Each structure stands twice: as C-alpha cells, then as structure tokens.
Amino acid sequence: xxxxxxxxxxxxxxxxxxxxxxxxxxxxxxxxxxxxxxxxxxxxxxxxxxxxxxxxxxxxxxxxxxxxxxxxxxxxxxxxxxxxxxxxxxxxxxxxxxxxxxxxxxxxxxxxxxxxxxxxxxxxxxxxxxxxxxxxxxxxxxxxxxxxxxxxxxxxxxxxxxxxxxxxxxxxxxxxxxxxxxxxxxxxxxxxxxxxxxxxxxxxxxxxxxxxxxxxxxxxxxxxxxxxxxxxxxxxxxxxxxxxxxxxxxxxxxxxxxxxxxxxxxxxxxxxxxxxxxxxxxxxxxxxxxxxxxxxxxxxxxxxxxxxxxxxxxxxxxxxxxxxxxxxxxxxxxxxxxxxxxxxxxxxxxx
Amino acid sequence: xxxxxxxxxxxxxxxxxxxxxxxxxxxxxxxxxxxxxxxxxxxxxxxxxxxxxxxxxxxxxxxxxxxxxxxxxxxxxxxxxxxxxxxxxxxxxxxxxxxxxxxxxxxxxxxxxxxxxxxxxxxxxxxxxxxxxxxxxxxxxxxxxxxxxxxxxxxxxxxxxxxxxxxxxxxxxxxxxxxxxxxxxxxxxxxxxxxxxxxxxxxxxxxxxxxxxxxxxxxxxxxxxxxxxxxxxxxxxxxxxxxxxxxxxxxxxxxxxxxxxxxxxxxxxxxxxxxxxxxxxxxxxxxxxxxxxx
Amino acid sequence: xxxxxxxxxxxxxxxxxxxxxxxxxxxxxxxxxxxxxxxxxxxxxxxxxxxxxxxxxxxxxxxxxxxxxxxxxxxxxxxxxxxxxxxxxxxxxxxxxxxxxxxxxxxxxxxxxxxxxxxxxxxxxxxxxxxxxxxxxxxxxxxxxxxxxxxxxxxxxxxxxxxxxxxxxxxxxxxxxxxxxxxxxxxxxxxxxxxxxxxxxxxxxxxxxxxxxxxxxxxxxxxxxxxxxxxxxxxxxxxxxxxxxxxxxxxx
Numbered sequence: 001x002x003x004x005x006x007x008x009x010x011x012x013x014x015x016x017x018x019x020x021x022x023x024x025x026x027x028x029x030x031x032x033x034x035x036x037x038x039x040x041x042x043x044x045x046x047x048x049x050x051x052x053x054x055x056x057x058x059x060x061x062x063x064x065x066x067x068x069x070x071x072x073x074x075x076x077x078x079x080x081x082x083x084x085x086x087x088x089x090x091x092x093x094x095x096x097x098x099x100x101x102x103x104x105x106x107x108x109x110x111x112x113x114x115x116x117x118x119x120x121x122x123x124x125x126x127x128x129x130x131x132x133x134x135x136x137x138x139x140x141x142x143x144x145x146x147x148x149x150x151x152x153x154x155x156x157x158x159x160x161x162x163x164x165x166x167x168x169x170x171x172x173x174x175x176x177x178x179x180x181x182x183x184x185x186x187x188x189x190x191x192x193x194x195x196x197x198x199x200x201x202x203x204x205x206x207x208x209x210x211x212x213x214x215x216x217x218x219x220x221x222x223x224x225x226x227x228x229x230x231x232x233x234x235x236x237x238x239x240x241x242x243x244x245x246x247x248x249x250x251x252x253x254x255x256x257x258x259x260x261x262x263x264x265x266x267x268x269x270x271x272x273x274x275x276x277x278x279x280x281x282x283x284x285x286x287x288x289x290x291x292x293x294x295x296x297x298x299x300x301x302x303x304x305x306x307x308x309x310x311x312x313x314x315x316x317x318x319x320x321x322x323x324x325x326x327x328x329x330x331x332x333x334x335x336x337x338x339x340x341x342x343x344x345x346x347x348x349x350x351x
Numbered sequence: 352x353x354x355x356x357x358x359x360x361x362x363x364x365x366x367x368x369x370x371x372x373x374x375x376x377x378x379x380x381x382x383x384x385x386x387x388x389x390x391x392x393x394x395x396x397x398x399x400x401x402x403x404x405x406x407x408x409x410x411x412x413x414x415x416x417x418x419x420x421x422x423x424x425x426x427x428x429x430x431x432x433x434x435x436x437x438x439x440x441x442x443x444x445x446x447x448x449x450x451x452x453x454x455x456x457x458x459x460x461x462x463x464x465x466x467x468x469x470x471x472x473x474x475x476x477x478x479x480x481x482x483x484x485x486x487x488x489x490x491x492x493x494x495x496x497x498x499x500x501x502x503x504x505x506x507x508x509x510x511x512x513x514x515x516x517x518x519x520x521x522x523x524x525x526x527x528x529x530x531x532x533x534x535x536x537x538x539x540x541x542x543x544x545x546x547x548x549x550x551x552x553x554x555x556x557x558x559x560x561x562x563x564x565x566x567x568x569x570x571x572x573x574x575x576x577x578x579x580x581x582x583x584x585x586x587x588x589x590x591x592x593x594x595x596x597x598x599x600x601x602x603x604x605x606x607x608x609x610x611x612x613x614x615x616x617x618x619x620x621x622x623x624x625x626x627x628x629x630x631x632x633x634x635x636x637x638x639x640x641x642x643x644x645x
Numbered sequence: 646x647x648x649x650x651x652x653x654x655x656x657x658x659x660x661x662x663x664x665x666x667x668x669x670x671x672x673x674x675x676x677x678x679x680x681x682x683x684x685x686x687x688x689x690x691x692x693x694x695x696x697x698x699x700x701x702x703x704x705x706x707x708x709x710x711x712x713x714x715x716x717x718x719x720x721x722x723x724x725x726x727x728x729x730x731x732x733x734x735x736x737x738x739x740x741x742x743x744x745x746x747x748x749x750x751x752x753x754x755x756x757x758x759x760x761x762x763x764x765x766x767x768x769x770x771x772x773x774x775x776x777x778x779x780x781x782x783x784x785x786x787x788x789x790x791x792x793x794x795x796x797x798x799x800x801x802x803x804x805x806x807x808x809x810x811x812x813x814x815x816x817x818x819x820x821x822x823x824x825x826x827x828x829x830x831x832x833x834x835x836x837x838x839x840x841x842x843x844x845x846x847x848x849x850x851x852x853x854x855x856x857x858x859x860x861x862x863x864x865x866x867x868x869x870x871x872x873x874x875x876x877x878x879x880x881x882x883x884x885x886x887x888x889x890x891x892x893x894x895x896x897x
Contacts, residue, residue: 125629204760210760226717237756317452329438645729
C-alpha cells in the first residue's frame with residue numbers, strides 16, 4: 001500500500017516515541033540511568049500527553065487556553081479517588097484501566113461544561129476565562145473534604161472536622177492536603193502507551209472530516225460557517241477531546257505520586273503556561289513538535305539541577321532568545337539573507 | 352461597623368489592583384500584547400524600595416523615587432530588547448511566551464539576589480490613620496493613602512490621555528497602528544512611553560501592596576498581577592475607567608468573600624465573577640463590542 | 646417556481662436602514678447581477694441571504710423553503726454557497742483540503758470512525774479525494790493540489806473560493822465582487838470561470854460586481870441598489886440605460 005505524506009509523517013512520530021522508549025528502557029536495564037533520571041520518565045510522558053492535548057486546543061482549534069492543567073487536575077483527583085476506594089477490592093490492572101476511564105470521562109465532562117460558556121468568547125477573553133476556570137477548579141478541589149465510615153460517605157467544603165464521622169472514619173480527600181495513598185500504578189510503559197494513544201487520536205482526528213472542519217474554523221470561522229460547518233459543535237468537540245486527553249495525563253500524574261494535592265505548582269496557571277511554552281516552542285499545530293519540546297524542555301531544567309539556582313535563569317534567557325530568533329520578523333529576514341531558506345518550527349513554508 | 356471596615360479594606364486592595372490593572376490595560380490597548388511580566392515589575396519595585404530604604408535606614412521616599420525610576424527603565428528596556436523584535440510576528444503567541452520568559456527571568460534574578468526567604472517589608476506609610484465612632488471604625492493610614500493615590504492616578508491619566516498630544520497619539524495607535532504611522536505618529540516611541548507609564552505605576556502599586564501586606568518574596572507580584580489582569584478584563588481591557596472599576600470590584604469581592612464565605616474559596620469566587628461578567632458582557636463591563644466585518 | 650424569492654427584506658443598524666424593502670426573484674439557471682454604488686447595501690444583502698445577519702422584517706425562500714430564520718451553516722445545507730469580497734480561504738490548509746471541507750456535508754462518517762480511521766473512513770475519504778480532484782481540475786487548480794491556500798496567487802485564490810463553494814453542492818451561488826483587485830486579463834479569465842460554472846454545473850448565480858464590463862458581459866438580469874433600496878430591476882440592457890441608474894452612478 002502506498003502511503004501518503006500525512007500517514008508517513010504520523011508513522012514517524014510513533015516511531016520516534018517508540019525509539020525513545022526503547023532507548024530509555026535499555027539504559028535503565030543496563031544500569032545507565034540514575035534513579036533521579038528514572039523518576040523523571042513518567043512525568044515526561046504525562047507532560048508530553050498534556051502538550052498534545054493543548055496543541056489540539058491551541059494549534060488545531062486555534063483557541064488559546066491557559067487553564068489546561070485544570071482538566072489534568074480533574075483527571076488526577078477523580079481517578080485517584082476511585083483507585084483509593086477500590087484499592088482493596090479490585091486487582092491492579094482492571095482498577096487502573098477503570099481509573100483511566102473515570103479520569104478521562106470526568107475531564108471530558110468538565111471540558112464540555114466549561115466549553116459551553118468559554119467557547120462563546122473570543123481571543124484573549126477566552127484565554128483569561130480558561131485561566132479563571134483552571135484556578136477555580138484548583139481552588140474548589142482544595143476545599144473538598146470527603147470521608148468514609150460505617151455510615152457511608154461524608155462530604156464537606158469547610159474542614160475535616162465538619163465531616164462528622166464516627167471514630168472508625170477514614171478521610172479520603174483532605175482539602176488542601178489532598179489524597180494520600182493512591183496506588184502507585186503508573187509506570188513508564190503505561191505512560192508511553194497513553195502517549196501513543198493520544199497521538200493516535202489527535203493525528204487521526206486532524207486527518208479526518210471533523211479535523212478539517214476544526215481547522216477550517218481556526219483559519220476562518222466566517223468562511224467555515226458559510227461552508228456549512230457547525231462552528232459551535234466542532235469547537236465543543238475539539239475542546240472536549242482536548243480536555244479528555246489532559247485528563248488522561250492527570251491519571252498518570254496521580255498514580256505516580258503518593259500524595260496528590262491541588263497545588264499551584266502542578267495545577268495552577270503557571271503550570272498551564274509551562275505547557276503552553278512546550279506547545280509554542282514545539283510549533284503551534286505541530287503535534288510531533290509538542291512531544292519533542294515537552295520531553296526536552298521538561299528534562300532540561302531537571303538535568304541542569306547541578307547548576308541549582310542558575311538553571312531557571314538560564315532556562316528563561318534561552319526561552320526569550322529562542323522566541324526572538326524563531327519569530328522576530330527582522331531576525332527571520334536576516335537569517336533568510338544570510339543562510340538562505342529558513343526552516344521555522346511549526347510553520348509550513350509560506351512564500 | 353465591621354462590615355464597613357472590611358468594605359474599606361476591599362476598596363483599598365481594589366485600588367492596588369486598579370493601579371496594576373491600569374498598566375495592564377494601557378499596554379494591552381496600545382501594544383496589543385499581554386505583558387505577563389507586569390506583575391513581576393511590582394515585585395522588582397518592592398525589592399528596590401526594600402533595599403534602598405534599608406541602605407538609607409528607613410528613608411522610604413527616596414526608595415520609592417528610585418523604584419519608580421528603575422522600574423520605568425526596566426519597562427523600557429524590556430520592551431526594547433524582548434518585545435519590540437517580535438512586533439509583527441506571525442503569531443501573537445510569540446510575544447506572550449516571551450513575556451512569560453521575562454517573568455521567569457525577573458523572578459529567578461530576584462531569587463538569586465535576595466533568596467527565597469520572605470522578607471518583612473516596612474510600610475512606606477508611617478501615618479496611623481483615622482478613627483471614627485469612638486474607635487469602633489479604624490481606617491489605617493495605608494488604606495487611605497492607597498485609595499487617594501489611585502484616584503489621583505486615574506485623574507492624571509485621564510487628563511494625560513485626553514488632553515495631551517502624547518495621550519492622543521496613544522489613542523491613535525490603540526485604534527489603528529497603520530493609520531497612526533501614516534499620520535506621522537512614532538509608533539515605537541508611543542509604545543515605549545506606554546510601557547514606561549505602566550511600569551512606573553507598577554512600582555507605585557508595589558509600594559502600596561507591600562505596605563498593606565508586608566511580606567516580600569520573588570513571587571509577590573505574580574498573583575496580584577494575575578488578579579489585576581483579571582480586573583482589567585473584567586472592566587473591559589483597553590479601557591482606563593474599566594480597569595479602575597474592575598480593580599475595585601475584584602478587591603471588594605475578594606475581601607468580603609474571604610471574610611463572610613470562605614477564605615479557601617475566595618479566589619474561586621473572584622475568578623467566578625470574571626466568568627459570569629464575561630458571559631453577560633463578552634468584552635467586559637466597559638469594553639467595546641467587537642464585530643468582525645464580513 | 647422561482648429558485649430564490651426574497652420579499653420585503655429590511656435590516657437596520659442603529660438608526661440606519663441599511664437594507665429597506667428589498668425584493669428579488671431569481672429563476673433557476675439565471676445569472677443575476679446585484680450592482681450599486683459603494684455603501685448601497687449589496688454585501689449586507691448577501692449577509693442577510695446567508696444568515697450572517699438576521700433581517701428585522703421580510704422573508705427569504707429558497708426553492709419554496711423558508712430559510713429566513715436559519716443560521717449560516719443551515720442555509721448552506723439548504724443550498725446557498727458564497728464567496729467573499731475579501732477572500733476568506735482556510736489559509737493554512739492545502740488546496741484540496743479547502744475543497745474537502747466543502748464536501749463534508751455530502752460525504753459523511755462518524756467522528757469515531759474518523760478518529761480510529763476505521764469503518765467507512767477509507768472508502769469515504771477516497772470518494773472525497775476523487776470528487777475534490779475532479780473539482781480542482783475543473784477550476785484548473787489540480788497542479789496546486791497540495792499547496793497551502795495562502796501561497797496561491799491571487800487569481801487562483803478567487804478560483805479556489807468558488808471551487809470550495811461549489812463543493813457544498815449549492816443550488817444558488819453568491820459571488821461577492823469576484824473581480825475585485827484583478828487586472829483585465831484576470832477578469833477575462835474569471836468571466837470564463839463563471840461561464841464554466843454555469844454550464845458545467847447548471848448553476849444559478851447571483852453576483853455583486855463593480856466591473857461594468859463584466860456585468861454587462863455575463864449578467865442576464867440586474868438589480869440596482871442605492872441607499873439600501875431597489876432603484877431599478879430588470880433585463881441588463883434596460884437597466885443600464887435607465888436614467889435613474891446612470892444618475893446614481895455618475896451623479897447629477
């Protein structure tokens with residue numbers, strides 16, 4: 001069978017991910033990977049997954065979201081809650097599988113519900129409202145208290161005392177202290193599988209009837225409408241899928257740590273912005289670029305830990321310089337003059 | 352009486368948000384970019400006041416003046432080095448990410464110079480404040496000064512924008528950059544002036560913020576910066592009175608919800624207000640309606 | 646029965662009556678011109694016909710179906726396709742995908758089949774490719790099949806916009822100043838393209854145009870708009886010789 005350009009490009013992406021997986025596995029097995037490095041592998045996969053999700057929203061749908069970690073947060077908490085209450089009942093494999101379904105399902109549900117108001121807005125207004133929703137999610141989860149005793153589930157939005165449980169009670173979700181003791185089900189292999197599935201979904205979507213409709217809306221929603229496209233419907237579809245994938249990243253997240261808290265560091269707007277940096281540096285709309293950028297940019301500061309306080313300083317300067325070199329119209333012109341044709345990340349050559 | 356006290360505290364916090372939001376809204380309206388580093392300019396201003404006042408054994412007036420000058424220079428430099436090269440870039444996201452880079456840079460520079468530990472900031476306002484109704488209602492000096500300063504700034508800015516040549520040039524650039532260029536307005540200089548004003552305001556806001564909430568760290572500016580941005584959007588981004596209204600609404604809602612509802616949920620409520628307002632008015636309270644011509 | 650029947654269409658913006666008591670009847674197969682001075686409300690009429698604006702009063706019916714209250718996408722499904730004065734292509738997509746977006750209503754598979762690339766996906770995509778390629782050939786765009794729409798030369802962008810509109814399988818095609826910004830050679834080629842669309846697809850066309858040579862060359866009937874009102878309506882020759890029309894165009 002003859003492969004067209006798009007399918008070939010998709011296969012290359014899968015191949016890169018699988019090759020990276022094999023390389024890291026071999027390094028780990030031959031003892032060439034420090035334990036610190038090993039600990040970075042799962043986070044690397046979930047950051048790649050959420051970068052793919054965000055690129056679907058920013059690059060394919062064309063709407064800037066700076067609250068995507070909120071969906072990751074929902075996926076993380078709902079799945080962790082499920083895994084915790086079923087830890088003694090279900091065996092690992094089906095439990096983890098169901099945890100994924102639950103995390104993805106809830107993230108998609110919230111993506112859909114939040115999408116209804118958000119997608120009515122445009123441009124920067126839309127962006128700030130996604131930020132607002134991200135912060136609201138984080139805040140509300142921080143005020144959640146759920147406990148269980150022989151009388152059943154107890155719930156409060158104030159503090160753990162308000163739960164009014166019997167002495168045998170067990171606190172499941174403890175407000176800002178989060179959920180402790182989620183089974184440690186995630187590993188690098190599962191992370192890679194989730195990443196491959198996310199890539200499969202997004203890349204196939206892009207090359208389908210629905211994906212073309214979504215990109216048409218991005219390029220010109222007025223023309224899209226008069227070409228018969230249901231703009232609201234397709235926007236909702238893309239946003240919901242994007243949230244669902246972010247939810248999957250959240251499931252990986254929560255099943256890779258012992259104590260899950262809705263902290264700003266992981267789920268605040270700063271975290272969402274960090275993912276956005278991955279997407280922009282990897283190339284807006286370039287799915288493969290997102291994966292590569294997420295992996296490199298996640299590992300880079302971690303590997304620079306030796307430089308301690310200087311590492312984030314270096315990172316920020318590199319970020320600014322890269323943006324100017326890749327995007328400044330004057331610099332691009334100069335590069336064209338000096339080096340001939342310039343390949344820019346995330347943009348097909350526009351003559 | 353206690354409600355009135357909280358309300359006035361909210362007014363004061365809102366005034367600080369308003370001053371920061373003015374910087375956001377001017378830069379957005381004129382340069383058409385979200386300067387994510389704006390909040391960090393506040394932090395820089397605070398550290399400058401902290402250091403200068405410390406060196407001069409508590410002379411905060413000099414500290415404030417130095418902070419305003421240095422922040423203005425910082426704003427101009429940032430615009431020139433990091434943002435100007437990206438004007439006319441293929442995607443507006445380019446300059447947004449660069450602004451995020453600048454934000455990281457400032458935070459980490461502060462971290463390197465001053466360390467991560469929280470510094471206790473000495474209020475720049477020594478006045479005790481006023482007491483009413485036999486001591487039942489006490490208004491702190493810093494609260495009164497903050498509210499007065501923000502009103503003064505609003506008046507001066509309105510005058511500047513509407514009555515001076517530079518102000519008119521700003522309006523012209525905000526409306527249509529290309530046409531402004533054709534009319535002989537120096538767009539680069541106008542944008543630079545906007546950054547200068549916005550950054551100077553950030554220094555003032557920093558002095559007031561840290562006087563009211565005296566703990567200083569490299570991340571002091573981040574959250575107030577974001578809230579002020581929310582305030583600017585709430586009021587209608589690009590609108591100066593809108594920034595003022597948005598700031599005040601946000602400050603009052605934040606303090607009252609912290610007091611009467613839940614301190615944990617107050618941020619959620621603040622952001623919730625933004626969502627609700629934008630649903631009713633998609634471009635903010637005083638924002639202009641945008642409709643694309645077909 | 647007329648293909649398009651518009652009755653007493655009105656819309657106001659603020660206090661301004663942009664279109665006032667607009668009537669038009671277009672028979673199947675006609676090539677109809679809508680002309681008038683700048684600001685007369687021609688594009689507003691197009692926007693009303695395609696649901697971009699909702700009229701304050703009046704009824705629009707297409708092939709006997711009342712489409713007045715339908716939204717833009719539904720009106721397209723009902724059978725009206727259009728182009729825009731300032732070209733609106735899906736710029737970051739290849740030429741063929743622009744056309745395939747237009748074909749999406751005709752060739753369907755479920756979103757799940759699309760994501761999994763299973764079921765009807767391959768078969769339907771192949772049909773779409775074939776039909777899109779056929780369309781591109783008609784419009785002489787087959788060599789640019791995989792070029793990004795943004796990189797096409799101006800004249801070809803206009804053509805692609807028409808091709809995309811035709812892909813939605815319309816009963817009525819609206820062209821908003823198709824010759825705007827074209828040199829005489831390009832205009833000539835465009836006239837050929839319009840003639841081609843008409844003959845090849847048996848299409849009914851309503852077009853807005855300023856180029857009088859083009860209008861008098863291809864339109865059979867004309868409606869002249871002035872200040873939002875119909876000034877004159879009828880056979881092209883008669884309309885162009887009407888003293889009122891000449892006055893509106895050239896002044897007193």
